[in-house]
Amino acid sequence: MMIRKFTGSSFKDALDQVKQELGAHAMILSSRSIKSGGFGLLQRPMVEVTAAVDEPDTAGQQRASSEELDSLVREVRSMREEMGFLKDTLSTLMPGMRIGKDKKGLFNLLLKHGVDPQFAVVLLERSSETVESLRKTISQDIRVHEFSPAEERGFLFVGTPGAGKTTTLSKVAHLLREKRRRLSLITLDSERIGAIAHMKELSQELSCDLKIARTVSDLPRMIYRDIEKGPVLVDTPGYNYRDILGDIEEVFSSGFPLTRCCVMDATMDSHAGERVWQSMNAGQIDTIGFTKLDIAPQYGGLYNLSLLSGRPVSFVTNGPSVPDDIRIPSPDYVAGLVVGGACAN
Ligand SMILES: Nc1nc2c(ncn2[C@@H]2O[C@H](COP(=O)(O)OP(=O)(O)OP(=O)(O)O)[C@@H](O)[C@H]2O)c(=O)[nH]1
Ligand SMILES: [Mg+2]
Structure with missing residues (x-):
């Protein structure tokens, strides 16, 4: 925090200097009347204002933003882990997720004929993309x-x-x-x-x-x-x-x-x-x-x-x-x- 004193012929004059030098966010800490210049009767009455403002903390800001970035990275990683876990869980619940596009048709055919979805996935992993190959794999079982x-x-x-x-x-x-x-x-x-x-x-x-x-x-x-x-x-x-x-x-x-x-x-x-x-x-x-x-x-x-x-x-x-x-x-x-x-x- 930066603290400075300003002297003016009036409170308003000192305040204008504060605003000009330290900006609109400056805080007035105290004010008092003082005498300045010459001796005795020649001295003029003045107002002294003590004001303060937050100094711009560049190092602190950089520290804060790198901490924010770290926490963001941690969050993204944990979201990724959760997504992976969800995908694994869903592929057990919805075995079709393990089937590539080329075999989706055969997968649907097996389901339509009442083959258990888990069995269908394993069958398709062992067959090529034709019905004939699928039939051969089934006959082996x-x-x-x-x-x-x-x-x-x-x-x-x-x-x-x-x-x-x-x-x-x-x-x-x-x-x-x-x-x-x-x-x-x-x-x-x-x-x-x-x-x-x-x-x-x-x-x-x-x-x-x-x-x-x-x-x-x-x-x-x-x-x-x-x-x-x-x-x-x-x-x-x-x-x-x-x-x-x-x-x-x-x-x-x-x-x-x-x-x-x-x-x-x-x-x-x-x-x-x-x-x-x-x-x-x-x-x-x-x-x-x-x-x-x-x-x-x-x-x-x-x-x-x-x-x-x-x-x-x-x-x-x-x-x-x-x-x-x-x-x-x-x-x-x-x-x-x-x-x-x-x-x-
Ligand atoms: N459409 C059709 N009907 C059948 C077939 N096999 C049996 N059925 C019929 O199914 C019904 C029951 O057959 P059953 O042989 O009496 O059965 P079950 O197991 O001996 O019956 P319970 O002795 O009462 O336990 C009968 O009407 C049969 O004609 C088949 O392959 N196709
Ligand atoms: Mg009988």
């Missing part, structure tokens, strides 16, 4: 159950109510009967008259044995006796599929002799299918059969579930007609469906 009617030991069909267990069993029974002299049927769906009647009709049509098991503990005796003669197919009711799988594991503690096929209704949306799978004990299922492809709106769920379960696909069915509407799929066939192909026998 699909495992199928090697179904050989001449050697098959048999299947137990489990799944949610109405998934298509009995219809699929009937179709598989025809496939097996073409190659094998003896085929045995067992049904655990013993409480519904209609279910038993259906199985009786099938056994008559195929001239094969039918046994009705009241509980899972009846199965070992029935299966071990029949399996010596030929393949065995077991039908189960849908309402208690989890209990049935648990009981089978307990009763057949040294291993179940048939292939346990989880029948999945392909008309379920992907999330529902995944929830059904998660409700099962994965260790108790050997293969997956997909039904109702003819009326399913999309087939991405087949890929999602194959990947999620790690289980091979044994059958796909595409209509209610017995015995025709069934197919033993190849990985290529499933992959073709997933990228938008139509199902056909």
Whole structure:
């Protein structure tokens, strides 16, 4: 701060000097009357004003502006970090952000067909920009159950109510009967008259044995006796599929002799299918059969579930007609469906 004294013939005169010298922002610290010039009566009365003004502090200003700049740089850096974090988070939530422009079309195609977005990103990272390359990549991920009617030991069909267990069993029974002299049927769906009647009709049509098991503990005796003669197919009711799988594991503690096929209704949306799978004990299922492809709106769920379960696909069915509407799929066939192909026998 700069402090100076000004002397004038009047207060106004001194004040004018202050304004002129120090500017309009000067502060008046004090004022007093004084005498100046000559001696005695010759002295003139004067006014002395003490005023002060802030000196311009260039060094201080530079320090301040460099501090401001540092803080600005720090802020920009932290904003950048936050943006990076947001981008990472969003790309997990919105996987499409990881897909380049050249593959956006394929990404949308996979989503349209119900492929899980996370799976779609990984698929596209492994494929080139053509549908054909995508189909090949998908087919590498699909495992199928090697179904050989001449050697098959048999299947137990489990799944949610109405998934298509009995219809699929009937179709598989025809496939097996073409190659094998003896085929045995067992049904655990013993409480519904209609279910038993259906199985009786099938056994008559195929001239094969039918046994009705009241509980899972009846199965070992029935299966071990029949399996010596030929393949065995077991039908189960849908309402208690989890209990049935648990009981089978307990009763057949040294291993179940048939292939346990989880029948999945392909008309379920992907999330529902995944929830059904998660409700099962994965260790108790050997293969997956997909039904109702003819009326399913999309087939991405087949890929999602194959990947999620790690289980091979044994059958796909595409209509209610017995015995025709069934197919033993190849990985290529499933992959073709997933990228938008139509199902056909
Ligand atoms: N459109 C179509 N319908 C099917 C297919 N498979 C089964 N269905 C029909 O789905 C319905 C249920 O089939 P079921 O075989 O009785 O199903 P389920 O799993 O045995 O049923 P529950 O024993 O009651 O649990 C029937 O009307 C079948 O004709 C298929 O691939 N396509
Ligand atoms: Mg049934």
